[in-house]
Amino acid sequence: AADSTIKVGYLPITHAAPLYIANENQEQFMQDGDIELIRFGTWIDLMDALNSGRIDGASVLFPLAMKAHEKGIDIKATALGHEDGNAVIAGPNIEQVEDLKGETVAIPHTLSTHNLLLDEMLENAGMNYSDVNVVEMPPAEMPAALSEGRIESYIVAEPFGAIGVTLDVGHVLYQSNDLWPGCLCCAMVFRQSFLEDRPELAKQFMEGYAHAGEHAEYDLDAHMNYLNVDEEALALSLEWISYENLNINREDYEYMRERVLQLGLMEEPPTYDEFVDTSLLEETQR
Amino acid sequence: MRKILNVLIAFIVLIVIWQSVIWVGGYEEALLPSPLSVASGIVEMVITGTIFEHIGISLYRFFMGYGSAVIVAIVLGLILGRSPKLWGIVDPIVQVLRPVAPVAWTPFIVLWFGIGNMPAIVIIFIAAFFPVLLATVSAVKKVDNTYLKLAENLEVKQPALMYKVILPAAFPGIASGLHLAVGTAWIFLVAGEMVGAQSGLGYLIIDARNALDLDLVLAGIFFIGVLGLSIDKLLGLFESWVGKQWGFNR
Amino acid sequence: MRKILNVLIAFIVLIVIWQSVIWVGGYEEALLPSPLSVASGIVEMVITGTIFEHIGISLYRFFMGYGSAVIVAIVLGLILGRSPKLWGIVDPIVQVLRPVAPVAWTPFIVLWFGIGNMPAIVIIFIAAFFPVLLATVSAVKKVDNTYLKLAENLEVKQPALMYKVILPAAFPGIASGLHLAVGTAWIFLVAGEMVGAQSGLGYLIIDARNALDLDLVLAGIFFIGVLGLSIDKLLGLFESWVGKQWGFNR
Amino acid sequence: MSALVQVKEMSKSFHDNEVLSEISLSIEKGEFVSILGESGCGKSTLLNVIGGFEAPTSGHVLMDQVPIEKPTRRAIMLFQHYGLLPWRTVKKNVEFALEPTISSATERTKRANEYIQLVGLEGSANQFPAELSGGMQQRVAIARALAIQPELILMDEPFAALDTFNRYYLQDELLRIQQQEQTTVALVTHDIDEAVYLSDRIIIMDRNPGRIKKTIAITLPRPRDRSHGDFHYFRKLIFDTFHFGRNELDSDYHI
Amino acid sequence: MSALVQVKEMSKSFHDNEVLSEISLSIEKGEFVSILGESGCGKSTLLNVIGGFEAPTSGHVLMDQVPIEKPTRRAIMLFQHYGLLPWRTVKKNVEFALEPTISSATERTKRANEYIQLVGLEGSANQFPAELSGGMQQRVAIARALAIQPELILMDEPFAALDTFNRYYLQDELLRIQQQEQTTVALVTHDIDEAVYLSDRIIIMDRNPGRIKKTIAITLPRPRDRSHGDFHYFRKLIFDTFHFGRNELDSDYHI
Numbered sequence A: 001a002a003d004s005t006i007k008v009g010y011l012p013i014t015h016a017a018p019l020y021i022a023n024e025n026q027e028q029f030m031q032d033g034d035i036e037l038i039r040f041g042t043w044i045d046l047m048d049a050l051n052s053g054r055i056d057g058a059s060v061l062f063p064l065a066m067k068a069h070e071k072g073i074d075i076k077a078t079a080l081g082h083e084d085g086n087a088v089i090a091g092p093n094i095e096q097v098e099d100l101k102g103e104t105v106a107i108p109h110t111l112s113t114h115n116l117l118l119d120e121m122l123e124n125a126g127m128n129y130s131d132v133n134v135v136e137m138p139p140a141e142m143p144a145a146l147s148e149g150r151i152e153s154y155i156v157a158e159p160f161g162a163i164g165v166t167l168d169v170g171h172v173l174y175q176s177n178d179l180w181p182g183c184l185c186c187a188m189v190f191r192q193s194f195l196e197d198r199p200e201l202a203k204q205f206m207e208g209y210a211h212a213g214e215h216a217e218y219d220l221d222a223h224m225n226y227l228n229v230d231e232e233a234l235a236l237s238l239e240w241i242s243y244e245n246l247n248i249n250r251e252d253y254e255y256m257r258e259r260v261l262q263l264g265l266m267e268e269p270p271t272y273d274e275f276v277d278t279s280l281l282e283e284t285q286r
Numbered sequence B, C: 001m002r003k004i005l006n007v008l009i010a011f012i013v014l015i016v017i018w019q020s021v022i023w024v025g026g027y028e029e030a031l032l033p034s035p036l037s038v039a040s041g042i043v044e045m046v047i048t049g050t051i052f053e054h055i056g057i058s059l060y061r062f063f064m065g066y067g068s069a070v071i072v073a074i075v076l077g078l079i080l081g082r083s084p085k086l087w088g089i090v091d092p093i094v095q096v097l098r099p100v101a102p103v104a105w106t107p108f109i110v111l112w113f114g115i116g117n118m119p120a121i122v123i124i125f126i127a128a129f130f131p132v133l134l135a136t137v138s139a140v141k142k143v144d145n146t147y148l149k150l151a152e153n154l155e156v157k158q159p160a161l162m163y164k165v166i167l168p169a170a171f172p173g174i175a176s177g178l179h180l181a182v183g184t185a186w187i188f189l190v191a192g193e194m195v196g197a198q199s200g201l202g203y204l205i206i207d208a209r210n211a212l213d214l215d216l217v218l219a220g221i222f223f224i225g226v227l228g229l230s231i232d233k234l235l236g237l238f239e240s241w242v243g244k245q246w247g248f249n250r
Numbered sequence D, E: 001m002s003a004l005v006q007v008k009e010m011s012k013s014f015h016d017n018e019v020l021s022e023i024s025l026s027i028e029k030g031e032f033v034s035i036l037g038e039s040g041c042g043k044s045t046l047l048n049v050i051g052g053f054e055a056p057t058s059g060h061v062l063m064d065q066v067p068i069e070k071p072t073r074r075a076i077m078l079f080q081h082y083g084l085l086p087w088r089t090v091k092k093n094v095e096f097a098l099e100p101t102i103s104s105a106t107e108r109t110k111r112a113n114e115y116i117q118l119v120g121l122e123g124s125a126n127q128f129p130a131e132l133s134g135g136m137q138q139r140v141a142i143a144r145a146l147a148i149q150p151e152l153i154l155m156d157e158p159f160a161a162l163d164t165f166n167r168y169y170l171q172d173e174l175l176r177i178q179q180q181e182q183t184t185v186a187l188v189t190h191d192i193d194e195a196v197y198l199s200d201r202i203i204i205m206d207r208n209p210g211r212i213k214k215t216i217a218i219t220l221p222r223p224r225d226r227s228h229g230d231f232h233y234f235r236k237l238i239f240d241t242f243h244f245g246r247n248e249l250d251s252d253y254h255i
């Protein structure tokens, strides 16, 4: 029975929505097994579980998964989690990027698209990465930290940007597509051993995942089963996000790989061919 | 009687101080909730029953971790306390591992013990293990030589020597280690749940904090304090029960 | 001599066990780094000097928090230990606050003490305060009645009674509280730095873990263990120095 | 000479448990009085009342005609386990007694050295109590008590923890010093030989409740010889007093 | 009767510090032998060697002609602080001694009760040691030792912690029981009266290094009278032996 269960890890964020939908509708696709979704509190707890093989796959920050691959963990990115939907939220004292000079900005992880977005934003404003004080923090803590004054701004996965806005602790400074159109944020990754040992199960899962992408924007109830968020914030956050095309675009990947190298976050990030395997996704789309 | 009165006075004093801080400092409700709103938070948690789920999970983790730590540590401690040479080698290892916060081991805990309840249980195990081990070893080493000579004289052999003489003679020392460990372990359970877990009292606090419900944070702290105290008292009762069986209290 | 040998053997044993776990379990380097890569991680940290910055910050926070906790707790403990009625009221409050993990107070610590080093210092303060307070109160209560009768007989009055008789008589008990607290406080420093801070040894571990550098995590753990042990030994030296001044050790 | 201490029909109860009943006695200036009795007969309690550590339940306890209300430096108690402060050296222990009254440090040191010399411990002045044998510790306690130059010294089984040989030696020392300083001493003991050897007068106590059974004046000249016939006369006298009492109380004594 | 214990030219050193030097003595079956000496002269060490707790550095120690190599149930030591297990009741303490040899619980209880009765503690059988007075605790220890029916009982200052009155009483008890059971006893003490009152033979020891100074056979008939003239003859004899020794050693004795 254990062998027919796919264990997939996630953090309760809007970005992992295809997983929720797939899980809700699993009898439709999963003839040979079950999905078991496992929730984590922080990215690093999730990575520990993925790296040590306690889960088969996860919806995870793209650069973090690349780093794991670089470290020798054999995983493959099979699809995106979503497109767009990363807002830069700033406290009431911040009107423009320049106001952030010397202030504290929170990101979920150094190895996150959000970190790259921050750099992108600072660069656009003619500032340096070192002009702000960057801290890492679990996404859920950010609105609270902003309201307590521990940080002046944060960039993170949804719905926490939207929560910050609806709680009125901050406002949107930028949306990700203003800064970097087509940025890759979250990836659906699997352990290579899983893809090899149970290809049929993987295929069925990916079918469900792709299908879910088509519903994720509308099925608010499914979200609410997995997220601790009120409807207002969720609705706002879904306005910012899109799940239509979950394919991993080669050019976008190459751009991110370059940025990662520029920032010195990795030494040898895997190439597209080494790390990305969208064959299953493409199969379902055919 | 006197004691109950004292507890009552204590709580009134505490609430008065708390309320006056709010008045004097002029803190907003959102930043420092009033006793009343915390009380209503507590009542709400009890009525909806959510609190009992979290308490149940925390207690389950606590007793699994603490219980196994106590058993392993006492058995090891009895052996190591009786073999000074072996202890001479194990001691430096323990000394270096002990000051490391149990949560620091998380990556390896996940590697070996998996996910779910296990990390929290293992963290408590580590938190409780060292105090009990050290207390047991030192209690065994301090067992009055007279008892050992007596046993030798009466030709009491192992394992009777261990459970008839050494264990009861070392019991008061072990008990104080158990006491110490119960406090540390409880504190670390909550601290551990605040970092990784998705349920339990520690998670409750983090969750309330993330939702900016500071009144629920204080309500959670209230439950943690009261439960921690109860566990401590329970252990005290158990100890004095064993002590009575063994005639230690007069 | 014998002791150094033991320490040496201990470390060899530890490394052998560690390496064999890797061989037997067949763990990848990324999941369980080998002793060699950890050693090179340690060397690298030392050479680049990053480690000393973190150690410096951690030690600063530690001594600020621990030091102030010790002073406040001993002074309060001396007073409370001599006034059973007051203690009767304070005791229940302490009993309920003690089992709460210091990190649980973070939202309020931030509210009152701001950000930066203060939260970590306050967390250590809380972690160290209760053990020292309880140890001091119980040591003062246990001061041999003979000393008090003697002082009464010789018409020794306050404050001389306090610093000439009660403090030194209670010292061994207070010292064991200090010892206990130093361990707990160190563990909590690291645990606290793992949650909120942006520097220090706890942050170092979290940072390494975030970068998936488990060899640096273990290197950090090594420094934490060795430093924790050193602080403990330092306190031990201080104690035995005071003890020697006061003729407690023979 | 007039009476230094007068106890008049004094009773003492702890929670309705009468420990001392209608005790009357007086101690003259310069006298050496021993209080002898079985364990639990209230010897320590009597000494505590005289020292002002416990208030009598009824009756009067006077020192120089003035009621004793609390412990003072006029009457110093020597405690059973010597009551030395383990964190102070011998010299500092003796100085401790002088600190409340003598503010000059050199003055204190001078006086302390004097009395340390009196008990023959000048070689150990800088040692801590734990480094001394039981007998030496008791001598420090005596030096400390004498340094205050009190009018009365109260001793509660001062030599009970010593072995026979040390005990004999310290008894001689105590007598020598007492005669030199002319201090009044009230000593509690359960050792018949000790009482006979040291005292001008022995007060024999009975139990349940504690009361005075008999007072015996020891008329032997000093120094006394422990193996002399007259010594054994008093020894036997006391022995018989107890033997008689023994049978009377036999049943509850052995439980 | 033949010798139960023979010590032949036995010496014992701790790290080059010679504590016992060339000790030779023998103890007959049924005899009551006391070893008397000042603190630190090696009395306890001698008893420990005879009991098999310490190995001699040179010389021989035999029991029934066989070398003693480790403690056995044939020779039971009574420890100075009674060595009772505080977590066991009186009855369980006595049974503790029987558990290694008697497997039947009812048999054990029967034997334990017998000896508890012998020392007159049947009323306290279910109490814990801490609930008893020092004298009663010592009686439990005696009952436990006797219950094993050993050939030899070794006693290290068994009555030192008791007050005079309890001490006298327990000495009588010990003699009564010893005569009834015909046990051989070797007793260490620093109390001259005690040695004279109890012993068939007194071995007087000297210090630095510990050696036998004199052996005195006490020829008094039993029961002995502590205030009788003959008693004082032996008392004085021993006293003088020590007085002589005292001056010899005076300088280092008082330090």
Ligand SMILES: Nc1ncnc2c1ncn2[C@@H]1O[C@H](COP(=O)(O)OP(=O)(O)OP(=O)(O)O)[C@@H](O)[C@H]1O
Pocket (backbone or CB within 6 Å): D014, D019, D037, D038, D039, D040, D041, D042, D043, D044, D045, D046, D190, E163
């Ligand atoms: N503070 C107290 N509270 C209650 N009872 C007490 C107190 N002090 C002494 N007693 C009781 O008073 C009685 C006499 O005690 P006390 O210590 O005076 O006897 P003692 O003659 O000195 O005995 P010992 O020779 O054993 O020292 C005992 O029964 C004891 O239990």
Ligand SMILES: Nc1ncnc2c1ncn2[C@@H]1O[C@H](COP(=O)(O)OP(=O)(O)OP(=O)(O)O)[C@@H](O)[C@H]1O
Pocket (backbone or CB within 6 Å): D163, E014, E019, E037, E038, E039, E040, E041, E042, E043, E044, E045, E046, E190
């Ligand atoms: N285990 C030991 N190691 C080293 N020295 C020892 C040991 N046991 C005894 N000694 C030394 O041997 C000497 C004799 O000690 P022992 O205890 O036999 O004397 P004792 O006659 O029983 O004295 P006391 O009357 O005080 O009990 C002492 O100087 C003591 O310091």
Ligand SMILES: [Mg+2]
Pocket (backbone or CB within 6 Å): D043, D044, D045, D156
């Ligand atoms: Mg007394």
Ligand SMILES: [Mg+2]
Pocket (backbone or CB within 6 Å): E043, E044, E045, E156
């Ligand atoms: Mg001895």
